Amino acid sequence: MLAEAQRLAVYFESKLVLIHVGARSPEVEQRMEALLKAAGVGKSGVTILWKSGEPAKQILDACKSEKIDLLLAGALKKENLVNHYLGTIARKILHRAPCSVLMITHPSVEETPLKNIVVNAEDSPYIEEAIRVACQWPVAEKPWVHIVRELKLLGLALAAHEQCSEEEYEQQKQKMIRTEIESVEKLLQRIPHNHSKINIKVVSGKAGFELGRFAERKEADLLILGAPPRRFSFISRVFPHDQEYIFNELPCNVLMLQPRKNA
Numbered sequence: 001m002l003a004e005a006q007r008l009a010v011y012f013e014s015k016l017v018l019i020h021v022g023a024r025s026p027e028v029e030q031r032m033e034a035l036l037k038a039a040g041v042g043k044s045g046v047t048i049l050w051k052s053g054e055p056a057k058q059i060l061d062a063c064k065s066e067k068i069d070l071l072l073a074g075a076l077k078k079e080n081l082v083n084h085y086l087g088t089i090a091r092k093i094l095h096r097a098p099c100s101v102l103m104i105t106h107p108s109v110e111e112t113p114l115k116n117i118v119v120n121a122e123d124s125p126y127i128e129e130a131i132r133v134a135c136q137w138p139v140a141e142k143p144w145v146h147i148v149r150e151l152k153l154l155g156l157a158l159a160a161h162e163q164c165s166e167e168e169y170e171q172q173k174q175k176m177i178r179t180e181i182e183s184v185e186k187l188l189q190r191i192p193h194n195h196s197k198i199n200i201k202v203v204s205g206k207a208g209f210e211l212g213r214f215a216e217r218k219e220a221d222l223l224i225l226g227a228p229p230r231r232f233s234f235i236s237r238v239f240p241h242d243q244e245y246i247f248n249e250l251p252c253n254v255l256m257l258q259p260r261k262n263a
Helices: 002-011 026-038 055-065 081-086 089-096 127-135 153-159 166-189 207-217 242-248
Strands: 016-021 046-051 070-074 100-104 116-120 144-150 197-203 222-226 253-257
Touching (some): 002 026, 016 055, 055 070, 089 242, 127 166, 144 207, 207 242
Parallel strands (some): 144 197
């Protein structure tokens, strides 16, 4: 995780803040120094915060006090039933973070090339920022950027009344798919994508579930989501918000994008 954080800090010319929640002792400090050295992290550009208490709360408080732009955290790919309802640290952070969050499922000391980035182009005030970040992610070779849009099944059902033929139904469906694709193409006109390899995909079904399955099929290295317009609540665990499907079983590294208003 330190190596992953160091690479991004260097690329963005950013200050690196490490948050350690737990006991502090000379032995722990020595281990921290050894880890920093092994990851190639110099002490001069690093701030270490030593915290005690409930981990998620301490991490979130530190994000606010330090005006963090991007929080990196490790996450399990799949939660069990108990963790789904009681909440892991990762889930609490994703629900409440005041900044963007990058959840890393398989951290690597060596840099891993990104070949496929999937972007969720739904249900967020940060759709355009999410596509922009995907097209400008720091990689040596441009990856495929798959922009996923949902086909509104309710709208299709209303448009295709009982009396329509199978051919008319298919025509209506293709028309709606084209409308969704055109909405993404309009966004791309405002976003410099430097000849990135773009694929616009329209899915139907439960959006979060289909998004996760699409990311798996494409063997995505990174899934980018815009933060939802409102905070999650307990009721979203019973009647899941689309992104709860993603949190429950992370298909790959996930970036929840929520730029700070004053950034």
